[in-house]
Amino acid sequence: MRSLDALRSLFRRPLALLVALVLLAGCQSTTLTADGLMQPSRPIAAAAFGEVERRGHSALVIDYQSGRTLFADQADELRYPASLTKLMTLYLVFEQLKSGRLSKDDQLLVSENAASKPPSKLGVEAGETIPVGLAIQALATKSANDVATIVAENLAGSEGAFAASMTAKARSLGMNRTRFANASGLPDPGQISTARDMAILARALMSRFPEYLPIFAVPSYEYRGKxxxxxxxxxxxxxxxxxxKTGYINDAGSHLVATVKRGGRRLIVVVLGGKSGRERDEEVTALIERFAGPGF
Structure with a gap:
């Protein structure tokens, strides 16, 4: 564990200086490669993708191993991704952990901006630090908005710069109808995606970082007695x-990207725009029973 003096010294500059030698600067789009955070490219206007249907419904079921589509309903229509966004935030963190540029014990500084984010949140205060390992669990389990901003600011210097890297990474994965404007999924008209793109992200995350998948299966965790x-x-x-991962904002409705393994095979099920969490869960469950039940 670093001493307090060492931490103060560390956070006089962005943690990203330790994560990669070249950081994001300004508002230019960026590319996140296996070598770390890099620059160029140009911003992508949200208007270029088309209109987003408020609370639009989408559903998709794919076979994880082959990527084959088993069921699709408006899977390529634009939606607000809400907290499904955090799958990409975690993807970029996992990349840095895998490369060795980041460790679970590294400390992340909490800014006033991050501490001010609305719930769902961990509730840490400005000036505190939290370890990367806790940040990962808070994002995956609690979907903490303050933690998403903490991660973005520490890894890229600003949330805008981190979001540009998220968009660039989405493009490199084949998520061609996705654009990120923040790391949490909080409301922003420029934050858009589709059910298919979210399935692409889930499949990429699962295949590249299988060692971190148990994090998504944790039913609860404790922090400071809560x-x-x-x-x-x-x-x-x-x-x-x-x-x-789940997601919800008022303009999006209730989302869920679920993965299920039965009979030695795995499916990814995506439902976006549920009228309620219960209705969304019932639809995901019905799709699981239909495509992963006996005889699958």
Missing amino acids: TYRATNKLLGKVAGVDGL
Whole structure:
């Protein structure tokens, strides 16, 4: 554990200086490669993608191993991703951990901006630090908005710069109808995606970082004497479900990207725009039973 003096010295400059030699600067789009955070490219206007349907419904089921589509309903229509955004935030963190530029014990400084984010949140105060390991769990389990901003600011210097890297990474993965404006999924008209793009992200995350998948199956964790329970209510309820992420904002409705393993095969199920968390969960469950049940 670093001493207090060492931490103060560390946070006189962005943690990103330790994560990569070249950081994001200004508002230019960026590319996040295996070598770290890099520069160039140009911003992508949200208007270039088309109109977003408020609370639009989408559903998609794919086979994880082959990527084959088993079911699709408006899977390529634009939606606001809400907290599904944090799958990409975690993807970029996992990349840095895998490369060795970041460790779970590294400390992240909490800014006033991050501490001010609305719930869902961990509730840390400006000037505090939290370890990367806790940040990962808070994002995956609690979907903490303050932690998403903490990660973005520490890794890239600003949330805008981090969001540009998120968009560039999305493009490199084939998520061609996705644009990120922040690291949390809080409301922003420029934050857009589709059910198919979210499935692409989930599949890439699972295949590249299998060592971190158990994080998404944790039903709860404790921090400072308080228990934080998973937002994914299918964990422990629907057989075979072992991740990934929920999301909700008023203009989007209730989202869920779920992964289920039965009979030696794995599916990724995406439902966007549920009228409620319960309705969304019921639809995901029905799709699981239809495509991953006996005889699958």
